[in-house]
Amino acid sequence: MKILIATYWLIPHVGGVWVYIQDLKASLEKLGHEVDILARHPDDSSYYIVNTGRRVEKKLFRPLIEKEIKAVYASQPIPIDPWIVDQEIEFCSYALAASYLGLRGYDIIHAQDVISSRALWQIKPNGVPLINTIHGCLATDFWVSLEGRAPSDSIWKYACAREYYGATSSDLAVVPTNWLHRTLGSYLVPGDHMEVVPYGMNIEHFLQRTKERNSFKLPKDNCNILCPARLDKVKxxxxLLDALHLLKQSRNDWRCLFVGDGNLRAELEIKALELGLSPYVVFAGSRNDVPSLMRQSDIIVLPSLNDNQPYAVMEAQLASKPILVSDAGGIPEMVQHGQTGLMARAGDSGELSRCLQLLIENKPLRNRLAKNGHSWGLKQWSLPAMAERIEELYERLLSKQHIRKASHPPKYPGHHGAKICTYFRNAYQMDIPKSFSIVDDHIVGSILFQANQS
Structure with missing residues (x-):
C-alpha cells in the first residue's frame, strides 16, 4: 500500500517523534509498502514531502486566509487571544499545503499529532482512511508549563478543543501508553477510539551508534550523570538543578551533562550559576551523538514533570545504563522502581537528590539496575512488533473491519472562505472538499460557548 506519514512539526528535528517517523517508515518499507512523509520544512516558511522535491511556500496561502480568519474572530462577541488566531492561521495553511502537494493516490494517511490530524481530516479526499498516533497531550503539557498559574478562559477552551478534535479527527487513534489513553479520555476521547501500541526501536542500529566516537569526553574521575532532554518546563x-544543589552539599565527585536545547536554556544556565553549580553542570546543547554519550555516562536521569513514553528511557535501558526517572505520565509503565531503575516523585528535588546519591554510592545497585533494564528493553522495545501491529491496524481500516467510534457534534453554523477555496481549486487544481472551511467552526464554537471538553 502507499502510505503518507504526516506531521505538523518541523522535520527533521531532534526528538522522539522524528525517531518514531523514521523507524516506522523504514519498517513499513521493509514490509513492502511505499511511504512518504509530509511535514513543515526546517526553514518554517514552507511545507514539503521529504526527499521528493515536492515543496510549497507558506506565503502562497497565508496572506489570503489570514484576512478571512482575523475578520471572523474579530467579529465574535468575546475577545479572542491573538495567539489562538495565529495558531488557526498556521493550521489552515498546513491543510491547504497538504491539498496542494496532493493527497490522492495514498491508500492511508497516518498523522503524528493532533494538529496535522485535524487539518488532514478536513482536507483529505473522501474514502481515504486516516489514522493518527498521538505522542503526548499538548493541553496537559500546557497546563504543567504554567506552574500553577491559571490560563485565560479562551486559551484553555482552545487547548481542550484542539486536543479533543485533533485526537478524534481520525478513523482510529494510536497511543503508546495506557497513561495517555486515560489522559485523552479525560478530554472525552472515547476509549474504544484508541489502541495502545508501545513504541519500538531499531535496537541494532542504536547499539551500533553507542560505539561511535564523539568529540565530547566526559571526565573519568567523576560519576558522570547525563540528562538527555529538550530544555522545556515539562522536562x-x-x-534537577535543585536536586544537584542538594547533592553538592554532601559530595562533589560528579558531573552532570544537560544534552538538549530549548527556550529555557538561558534561564537554566542562570539558575545553575546562582546555585553555584557551574563547575558541576555542563549545557552541551543539541547533539547527534547521544548514544555514544550514554555509553560514557554512569547514570541517566530524566526528571520529567509530564511525559508519555520518552525515548531517552528506552535508549538508556538498551545502552545498559542505570536510570533515574520521575513518576510522571507514562514513565511508570517503562520502569519498575528498584528493579529496572529508580523512580522519584515528579518535582520532588529532595527525593531526586537522595536517589542520585544512592546511585553514586552504590555501584552494585547501578550494575543490577542496568542489567535488568537492558533485559527488559530488549523484550519490550521491539520495532518489528510495533510495525506489524501498525500494519494490522491499517489493514483493519482498509478492509472496513473497524467502525469509527468517535463522532463530532454538528458544526457551529458558520462556513467561511468559499471564494478563497474556489480560487485555489481553479488556480492550482487543488482538490479541496466542498465541506472545507477556512475557519474551523468546531474550534470557534468551543471557544465562544461553554466547551464540553474539560
Missing part, C-alpha cells in the same frame, strides 16, 4: 530541568 523538569529546574527540579
Amino acid at each position: 523538569g530541568h529546574s527540579s
Whole structure:
C-alpha cells in the first residue's frame, strides 16, 4: 500500500517523534509498502514531502486566509487571544499545503499529532482512511508549563478543543501508553477510539551508534550523570538543578551533562550559576551523538514533570545504563522502581537528590539496575512488533473491519472562505472538499460557548 506519514512539526528535528517517523517508515518499507512523509520544512516558511522535491511556500496561502480568519474572530462577541488566531492561521495553511502537494493516490494517511490530524481530516479526499498516533497531550503539557498559574478562559477552551478534535479527527487513534489513553479520555476521547501500541526501536542500529566516537569526553574521575532532554518546563530541568544543589552539599565527585536545547536554556544556565553549580553542570546543547554519550555516562536521569513514553528511557535501558526517572505520565509503565531503575516523585528535588546519591554510592545497585533494564528493553522495545501491529491496524481500516467510534457534534453554523477555496481549486487544481472551511467552526464554537471538553 502507499502510505503518507504526516506531521505538523518541523522535520527533521531532534526528538522522539522524528525517531518514531523514521523507524516506522523504514519498517513499513521493509514490509513492502511505499511511504512518504509530509511535514513543515526546517526553514518554517514552507511545507514539503521529504526527499521528493515536492515543496510549497507558506506565503502562497497565508496572506489570503489570514484576512478571512482575523475578520471572523474579530467579529465574535468575546475577545479572542491573538495567539489562538495565529495558531488557526498556521493550521489552515498546513491543510491547504497538504491539498496542494496532493493527497490522492495514498491508500492511508497516518498523522503524528493532533494538529496535522485535524487539518488532514478536513482536507483529505473522501474514502481515504486516516489514522493518527498521538505522542503526548499538548493541553496537559500546557497546563504543567504554567506552574500553577491559571490560563485565560479562551486559551484553555482552545487547548481542550484542539486536543479533543485533533485526537478524534481520525478513523482510529494510536497511543503508546495506557497513561495517555486515560489522559485523552479525560478530554472525552472515547476509549474504544484508541489502541495502545508501545513504541519500538531499531535496537541494532542504536547499539551500533553507542560505539561511535564523539568529540565530547566526559571526565573519568567523576560519576558522570547525563540528562538527555529538550530544555522545556515539562522536562523538569529546574527540579534537577535543585536536586544537584542538594547533592553538592554532601559530595562533589560528579558531573552532570544537560544534552538538549530549548527556550529555557538561558534561564537554566542562570539558575545553575546562582546555585553555584557551574563547575558541576555542563549545557552541551543539541547533539547527534547521544548514544555514544550514554555509553560514557554512569547514570541517566530524566526528571520529567509530564511525559508519555520518552525515548531517552528506552535508549538508556538498551545502552545498559542505570536510570533515574520521575513518576510522571507514562514513565511508570517503562520502569519498575528498584528493579529496572529508580523512580522519584515528579518535582520532588529532595527525593531526586537522595536517589542520585544512592546511585553514586552504590555501584552494585547501578550494575543490577542496568542489567535488568537492558533485559527488559530488549523484550519490550521491539520495532518489528510495533510495525506489524501498525500494519494490522491499517489493514483493519482498509478492509472496513473497524467502525469509527468517535463522532463530532454538528458544526457551529458558520462556513467561511468559499471564494478563497474556489480560487485555489481553479488556480492550482487543488482538490479541496466542498465541506472545507477556512475557519474551523468546531474550534470557534468551543471557544465562544461553554466547551464540553474539560
